Amino acid sequence: MPDIFLDLWQDLAPGTQDALILVLLLLPAILIGLFVTAGYRPLALVRSLLWRYRWTNLMFVALIAVSVGLGVGLTAQERGLRQGTARAAEKFDLIVSASGSEITMLFAAVYLQPSDVPLLDGAAYDRIAKADNVQLAAPIAFGDSYEGAPVVGTTPQFVEHLSGALTEGRMFARSGEAVAGASVDLPVGAEFVPAHGSGEGADHEAHAGAKTRITGKMAATGSPWDKAILVPVEAVWEVHGLSNGHAPERAEQIGPPFDPEYFPGTPAVLVRAEALWANYALKSEFTTDKTMAFFPGAVLARLHSLMGDIRQVMSLMAVVTQVLVTAGVLTGLVVLVRLFSRRLALLRALGAPRRFVFAVVWSYAAVLIAAGALLGLAAGFAASGIISAEISRRTDILVQASLSWPEFHLIAGFVSLTVFLALLPALLSLNRPVIPDLRS
Amino acid sequence: MLVKFAASFALLASLSVPALSEDAAGHHHHEAEHVSELGGVRIVHAWTRATDGKDALVFFELENGSDKTVTLLGGESEAAGAVALVGIDFKGGEAKLVPLPQIPVKPGSELHLDPESVGLQLSGLTAPLHQGDVIEVEVELDLGHLDVDVEVEAAGAKGHSHAGHSH
Numbered sequence: 001m002p003d004i005f006l007d008l009w010q011d012l013a014p015g016t017q018d019a020l021i022l023v024l025l026l027l028p029a030i031l032i033g034l035f036v037t038a039g040y041r042p043l044a045l046v047r048s049l050l051w052r053y054r055w056t057n058l059m060f061v062a063l064i065a066v067s068v069g070l071g072v073g074l075t076a077q078e079r080g081l082r083q084g085t086a087r088a089a090e091k092f093d094l095i096v097s098a099s100g101s102e103i104t105m106l107f108a109a110v111y112l113q114p115s116d117v118p119l120l121d122g123a124a125y126d127r128i129a130k131a132d133n134v135q136l137a138a139p140i141a142f143g144d145s146y147e148g149a150p151v152v153g154t155t156p157q158f159v160e161h162l163s164g165a166l167t168e169g170r171m172f173a174r175s176g177e178a179v180a181g182a183s184v185d186l187p188v189g190a191e192f193v194p195a196h197g198s199g200e201g202a203d204h205e206a207h208a209g210a211k212t213r214i215t216g217k218m219a220a221t222g223s224p225w226d227k228a229i230l231v232p233v234e235a236v237w238e239v240h241g242l243s244n245g246h247a248p249e250r251a252e253q254i255g256p257p258f259d260p261e262y263f264p265g266t267p268a269v270l271v272r273a274e275a276l277w278a279n280y281a282l283k284s285e286f287t288t289d290k291t292m293a294f295f296p297g298a299v300l301a302r303l304h305s306l307m308g309d310i311r312q313v314m315s316l317m318a319v320v321t322q323v324l325v326t327a328g329v330l331t332g333l334v335v336l337v338r339l340f341s342r343r344l345a346l347l348r349a350l351g352a353p354r355r356f357v358f359a360v361v362w363s364y365a366a367v368l369i370a371a372g373a374l375l376g377l378a379a380g381f382a383a384s385g386i387i388s389a390e391i392s393r394r395t396d397i398l399v400q401a402s403l404s405w406p407e408f409h410l411i412a413g414f415v416s417l418t419v420f421l422a423l424l425p426a427l428l429s430l431n432r433p434v435i436p437d438l439r440s
Numbered sequence: 441m442l443v444k445f446a447a448s449f450a451l452l453a454s455l456s457v458p459a460l461s462e463d464a465a466g467h468h469h470h471e472a473e474h475v476s477e478l479g480g481v482r483i484v485h486a487w488t489r490a491t492d493g494k495d496a497l498v499f500f501e502l503e504n505g506s507d508k509t510v511t512l513l514g515g516e517s518e519a520a521g522a523v524a525l526v527g528i529d530f531k532g533g534e535a536k537l538v539p540l541p542q543i544p545v546k547p548g549s550e551l552h553l554d555p556e557s558v559g560l561q562l563s564g565l566t567a568p569l570h571q572g573d574v575i576e577v578e579v580e581l582d583l584g585h586l587d588v589d590v591e592v593e594a595a596g597a598k599g600h601s602h603a604g605h606s607h
Contacts, residue, residue: 010493010494086530086531086534090531132544276527276529276538276540277527277540277541277542277543279527280527280540280543280551280557280558281543281544281545281546281551283557284543284545284546284549284550284551284552285546285549287549287550287552288549295530295556295557297529297530297531298528298530298556298557299556300530301530301535301556302556
């Protein structure tokens with residue numbers, strides 16, 4: 001029998017599964033509400049209670065909202081970061097480089113975080129470029145910069161692969177020309193001299209004389225490449241005093257094919273195959289003693305799973321915080337109920353049934369919880385949007401926070417648990433003696 | 441009387457069905473062979489994860505010690521309805537299984553089927569896979585079929601418990 005349910009469940013679309021989980025999580029809260037308020041209309045009294053103690057109520061709602069917002073913000077932020085970093089790596093099918101650390105190379109070649117890495121020589125590049133089913137084998141030669149923007153040597157084919165058609169100007173056609181990423185602060189026609197290295201230690205004089213003119217602008221990619229300046233790889237080799245990848249009779253050529261004899265080396269090669277299966281064959285072919293081949297997406301997934309483990313711990317902490325805050329708020333409610341015990345006793349003396357008083361106190365607590373949860377959802381979303389914008393600004397990786405099922409599930413579970421706990425202050429209010437409360 | 445009969449029948453059935461299905465699934469508990477070889481091509485450290493579901497992914501290392509390109513095509517197994525070669529594509533941040541027609545492996549190269557790249561997908565498992573079980577999978581290469589003992593590791597395993605050993 002459970003197998004039938006399992007099969008039915010697995011046949012449902014993911015969206016339907018999520019919606020059903022949401023309903024199931026909310027169901028206890030709805031059932032408790034229906035059960036507690038059956039036959040009564042406590043809302044008019046609840047409204048007056050909310051107004052009478054509005055500042056205390058506002059504080060309770062704000063406390064719940066902050067704790068819920070923490071949990072929502074955390075999960076939304078983590079997902080946004082995961083999707084943003086994955087999107088930024090999407091164009092990088094397979095990276096081949098000299099043996100070393102995949103993570104270092106991922107950061108250097110995909111996210112343009114400068115790193116000193118060994119080079120692949122001309123023979124290795126030639127084998128990659130001539131391998132079966134290779135559609136694109138583009139050198140990615142990083143190391144230079146201009147005012148914080150990485151200057152990367154590559155081929156026109158790579159630029160086209162990365163961002164499609166240029167939004168402005170034309171492709172570089174010779175050494176001394178460059179194409180700028182969408183966020184680079186240089187207009188078409190501007191000239192600059194790249195510095196050797198990057199950051200504080202960059203040598204601004206090393207490439208003096210290598211004046212470069214911006215001839216075009218790339219479309220935005222949502223990745224650190226938006227802040228990069230792309231030049232012909234030949235130019236990178238030339239400014240370092242090396243041969244430019246082509247035999248002397250073809251010295252003016254830009255882009256492939258390169259001559260292995262005159263190929264000084266490249267830190268990484270982006271490889272794109274004609275079909276997905278061929279990528280796996282190429283990975284196997286170039287995983288050797290001297291070369292390393294990896295899928296950036298897979299390395300990233302490994303990092304994400306690590307991040308996921310941390311998220312789980314943090315989510316648990318956020319849930320504990322939420323429950324603690326709510327326990328605090330409910331304790332506050334118990335005290336508050338004592339404050340308005342005279343009114344409740346009056347109700348009872350006027351003939352209101354005990355269950356009506358119970359319904360009033362529970363509904364009052366439930367309204368505070370629901371309002372806090374909804375406000376927390378909004379607060380978490382807003383906070384996550386602000387943090388995402390800041391991360392995007394700092395890393396140039398487009399991070400977009402959005403609310404999704406996990407956040408709704410978290411809140412639904414929270415509401416169900418806490419409205420159940422809210423039965424407690426309601427019960428306590430019933431046990432208060434009517435006559436002494438009336439006299440107090 | 442009828443109820444009693446039905447109850448004892450159900451009890452009998454519940455006792456005998458798992459035993460039958462285990463046989464049918466080709467499960468056995470003998471010491472698994474870690475290496476299978478055919479014409480210079482070796483498959484080592486074949487493993488999968490324990491599961492109650494209908495699908496599982498099988499991983500192994502294929503070493504092409506022959507002097508020509510060998511192509512991995514797929515496989516078959518009595519433990520599952522179908523066996524297919526799939527790529528695990530991580531583009532967009534989510535792992536997606538993509539059917540692959542083939543993967544050629546050059547002479548002297550190794551192809552690692554692992555949870556980050558490629559696997560053989562068993563669909564329609566005939567019985568749940570428990571940690572410690574061994575299932576047989578016939579791996580289909582262009583030069584012939586190769587019987588491989590696949591060890592069932594824990595549900596969340598990330599590699600073969602024997603990986604790193606040289607055979």
